[in-house]
Amino acid sequence: xxxxxxxxxxxxxxxxxxxxxxxxxxxxxxxVSVATYAPSLPSVISEKNESNLPWIPVGxxxxxxxxxxxGQRFQTSTAAIGVVLFFWLAGYLTAMTREKYxxxxxxxxxxxxxxxxxxxxxxxxxxxxxxSQGIKYSFEDYFFNATLLYPFFRLNAIIGVLWTLSVxxxxxxxxxxxxxxxxxxxxxxxxxITAICFRHIVHYSAEINYIIxxxxxIPMIFFGAALYEVTQNNKWKTYILAAILxxxxxxxxxxxxxxxxxxxxxYASIYTYIFAAFIWCxxxxxxxxxxKWIVEPNKxxxxxxxISFLFYLLQLNIGLLVMYYIxxxxxxxxxxxxxxxxxxxxxxxxxxxYGVEKRIQVALNKRL
Numbered sequence: 001x002x003x004x005x006x007x008x009x010x011x012x013x014x015x016x017x018x019x020x021x022x023x024x025x026x027x028x029x030x031x032v033s034v035a036t037y038a039p040s041l042p043s044v045i046s047e048k049n050e051s052n053l054p055w056i057p058v059g060x061x062x063x064x065x066x067x068x069x070x071g072q073r074f075q076t077s078t079a080a081i082g083v084v085l086f087f088w089l090a091g092y093l094t095a096m097t098r099e100k101y102x103x104x105x106x107x108x109x110x111x112x113x114x115x116x117x118x119x120x121x122x123x124x125x126x127x128x129x130x131x132s133q134g135i136k137y138s139f140e141d142y143f144f145n146a147t148l149l150y151p152f153f154r155l156n157a158i159i160g161v162l163w164t165l166s167v168x169x170x171x172x173x174x175x176x177x178x179x180x181x182x183x184x185x186x187x188x189x190x191x192x193i194t195a196i197c198f199r200h201i202v203h204y205s206a207e208i209n210y211i212i213x214x215x216x217x218i219p220m221i222f223f224g225a226a227l228y229e230v231t232q233n234n235k236w237k238t239y240i241l242a243a244i245l246x247x248x249x250x251x252x253x254x255x256x257x258x259x260x261x262x263x264x265x266x267y268a269s270i271y272t273y274i275f276a277a278f279i280w281c282x283x284x285x286x287x288x289x290x291x292k293w294i295v296e297p298n299k300x301x302x303x304x305x306x307i308s309f310l311f312y313l314l315q316l317n318i319g320l321l322v323m324y325y326i327x328x329x330x331x332x333x334x335x336x337x338x339x340x341x342x343x344x345x346x347x348x349x350x351x352x353x354y355g356v357e358k359r360i361q362v363a364l365n366k367r368l
Contacts, residue, residue, distance in 0.1 A: 029067060030079065
């Protein structure tokens with residue numbers, strides 16, 4: 001029996017390290033790469049102020065060198081690797097949680113976990129965007145973004161990273177109907193999704209194209225569920241099945257991106273998943289080897305992990321907005337601009353989490 005079975009859903013601190021690594025990887029991609037190369041960001045900076053972009057121009061710093069190397073050598077990026085880790089974590093934790101709760105109980109707790117922070121983030125972004133840049137959206141935009149339903153109504157995401165939560169939302173709906181995340185159920189769902197996506201390649205339909213854009217990532221989350229299954233059945237057969245699912249989730253994305261979504265992205269690169277697997281396996285191996293700083297709780301990593309959801313949501317719309325004004329009014333030093341952007345996002349995320357979000361979550365969980 002695997003060690004994680006003995007822990008019986010207790011805190012596995014190496015997962016905090018993976019989550020912290022994921023959020024920092026995405027943050028690096030946004031605070032450095034986006035700030036260096038993006039000529040515009042409509043949901044953050046208004047069109048009339050785009051002449052002041054980029055935030056930290058090429059040549060004013062060397063922080064972008066690592067992501068540049070990843071892109072040129074492996075056609076990937078830190079942000080994409082971080083998103084893949086987030087998707088795997090979502091599948092892993094869902095498979096773990098579904099052993100304890102029924103589908104109805106699971107979705108209630110899942111909504112209690114996501115929606116308080118999401119609602120607050122949308123309000124925070126709406127107010128800051130309007131007051132600082134004059135950017136405003138309709139009530140319909142805000143409502144369907146706050147409920148993660150915007151893909152079904154073909155609306156744009158107000159918060160840049162919201163598309164990943166919409167993918168997880170669709171995954172959660174599917175998860176309600178899965179009693180146990182064994183390889184049989186994972187393969188069945190993956191096969192159905194892959195069949196739908198490949199049919200879309202052969203028989204393109206503009207009507208469902210927007211939804212396909214989101215569901216093509218779901219096999220990636222199911223691979224996270226397969227990772228949990230591996231920890232529970234530590235046999236060579238499970239490793240082979242997990243490897244098949246790994247390539248299935250990748251190939252599904254690869255062919256869709258190559259044949260339907262012509263814009264090249266890091267999700268079409270196998271190296272994105274190899275790097276993510278290397279990070280995951282590294283922390284898992286250290287956990288199995290009883291490495292002290294992985295097995296025992298770490299206050300800093302625990303803090304990053306705890307505020308990671310809000311930090312993930314706010315880093316573009318709050319962090320880059322703060323960076324913009326730091327550049328305009330205080331300094332053009334790229335390192336100070338990035339540092340202030342990160343610190344401001346951490347502070348805002350922590351205040352919202354401990355002051356509002358966590359209290360609402362506790363109150364909701366008592367009622368559920």
